[in-house]
Amino acid sequence: MPSVDLSYSVGPEVTKTINNERERESLTRQDASAVLVQNVFSGLDTTYAVEQQKALISSAGNTVKENANELALAASTYYIEVLRTHELLQIAKDNVAVHKKYLSQIDEKVKAGVGRSSDYKQTLARYENALSIQFLAEQNYDNAVSSFERILPGNLGAADLEKPSVGNIPANDLESLVKVAMENHPKITVSHSDIEVATAALKRSDAPFYPKVDIKAEAYWNKNVHGVSTGEPSLSPYEEDSGYNALVVLSYNIFNGFADKANKEASRHRLLNKNSTLADARRYIRAYTEIAWQTLESTKQQLVHLDNTIKSSGETVADYEKEHELGRRSIIDLLNIELEYNSAKNRKVTAEYDRLIAYYQILAYTGKILEEMNITVE
Template sequence: MQLQSLVISLAAALSAWSLPAAAQGSDPLRTAAEKAVATNPEVTARFNAYRAAADAVGIARGGLYPRLDLNASAGTERERDERLGPATRKVDRTAVGLSLTQLLWDGLGISRDVDRLTHERLARYFDLLEATEQTVLEATRAQFDVQRFRRMVQLAEDSYVQHRYAFAQIQSRVKAGVGRGVDLEQAAARLALAESNLATEQANLHDVTARYLRVVGEAPPAQLSAPPLLKNGLPGSAAESMNTALARSAAISASIESLRAVRSAGDGARSAYHPRVEARLRTTSGNNLDGVEDRTRNSTAEIVLNWNLFNGGSDQARVRQQVNLANQAADTRDKVCRDTRQVAAIAFNDTRKLTEQLVYLERNTLAIEKARDAYRQQFDIGQRSLLDLLNAENEVYTARRAYANAEFDLALAYARAQAAMSQLSTQLGIARVDRVAEQAAGWAAGDDAPARCPADAVEIRASDRAALDARADALMKNAPTR
């Protein structure tokens, strides 16, 4: 439970850059997001990768400290000196020793390695933040989709009921001898289509429920409240949304730290051009040390220098390799920035366009429902054909389905826009400040900010409705009279 609590805290550590928690999300949505963050294997894998990276820093830093070794030995030595004749001298020896080694200079190789691993640790930290934010978004998407297809099933059931009623009505007329058999066949065909639509929506509901189970780790509740519109904290313009997303993106921060890690590795590769200097202290106690009879102690203090003068060109090739890897990391950073820019731009635009689209879809649905009701009344008195009535029923079903989809698409668009700015978890009220977040306190991109990722907003010219209306009026004037 301590690990899960820490992961949840890390999921919301973006609050260091985000707005105060607004807690707009409903309790079921917040609960689902928390469970997804705490139990999702991808998040916990990133968390363990972060911990491993933190341990790697400690491993590298250990090379800066003295090394103390204890060694012991016991054995027999046989020596034969030709100057003293053919006799062989046998010496039994034992020894216990301590050796102390301290690195004095290695061309800053270990220091550069510590810098590299420190940047990699921060990169894994930002990877964890990105994974948690995306997991919160996936949990939100999963719950919205469950609600969406529950609505779709309900609409398909209503459509089936209406077609079943029309079929029964026509069947009754045919049996009474006042209806046509072809009308009954047509009603049966439309009823079969309604049954097919219902089966399709039920299959879709099954699939999104299975995805919810995968993301959150448990089945969705039987009752879910209407999806919230997470509007709080959203900028008022596309340009501001873009700038906010690029400034707060954990994915961009991770790519910048990866670039810095590669640069540190390049600096470390140049340490091979320098000598390695060590101070060594060694003392040994025992009997007949080094094969010398009656020697009981041996102590040494020395400075050791080792300088590789030729290594087949491997060191120069390694430096060139690191330069190319740094260029690759810079390219990856710019690509991540462009991807983030695209996601933020599309999500923000969707919130605007879907809001506008819902108004038109509502008008469409209300108009078609009124037309369907009028068609039914006219059909009952013989002024409309069965085909007119069935077509009207299908149009009502299609209009209601389009409106419901747009409602859920809008709710999801707001969630996507929040996630693009790395503040969705904050908006759902699960943000908690944890000391681990201090790892990135005061972090800045500096001169390593993406170079090929302008924050320009996409501007699409809106259609001139007055001009379109004028074109329609012109068609009316030129229409042939009857």
């Protein structure tokens, strides 16, 4: 688009020039003009400037999507951590209750003279350790709630949340999943937009090496300029002058202290940097997509064996209790199997929630998490 400028100036002017034969003149000078300039050629600077701005808008929009994608993953992770730490806390409390029960039983036997003091001391040590684990679990739960509140402010706890489940993933094998991630992850689209911005900037840096051509149309009106008026129109025909012109103006800078060359070199390095950022983003996304996929598959297998372990350990606990009543098992034997049973339950909870986090990581890395959550970014 052309540029149009209007100008008007007024003020006193004192002159002594050859136009008024070196006679001192003090007049009120007035200037007015209207100038239209239409650029015809500027080394394609305007063309690439428009291209650069479009790429900047695209980059900004994709950055919003990237931030939303990361926020959704963070919210999912903290949400899951609240549920995970709450389940681990419940297991820790149950473990304390079991130790307290057995500690009471062995205390009665010691006082009755049929139990060993060493068994009581060992059970007491295990009870104290179970209490310390419970306090640590409470701390972890409180920390998880606080972290979640940073994302979603409010007095929310595990009782307010529903445990999610693993749904469908965008592909059935790792390579297909990585391909989807490379095509859809917002970080990749942001990097592509940034490369477009840098490419347009590099092309723009060539513009100063070309001449500039403008069409310039001007209309002007002057009064009492350069002291050529006596202030009396009847005595001087030169009190006012006006006119207009239309020109083709060609300008060509042939030396600028190597600034243009330096700017072009800087633009080239910025483009190299953006390409490097894209390559790094691809490596990052590939690596973490693979990790998430491997975690998803590994925990699936772990849970099968952990379920069997918990089932067998639970049955063993029941058998040990019966054998203890018959005098064939000691309290320490019961504590040992309870420890094994408790450890299996902890591992199952950890594996279950690791699997959930891996699922949401896959959705985030493939750019599908917002769609899964029915979130629209505008």
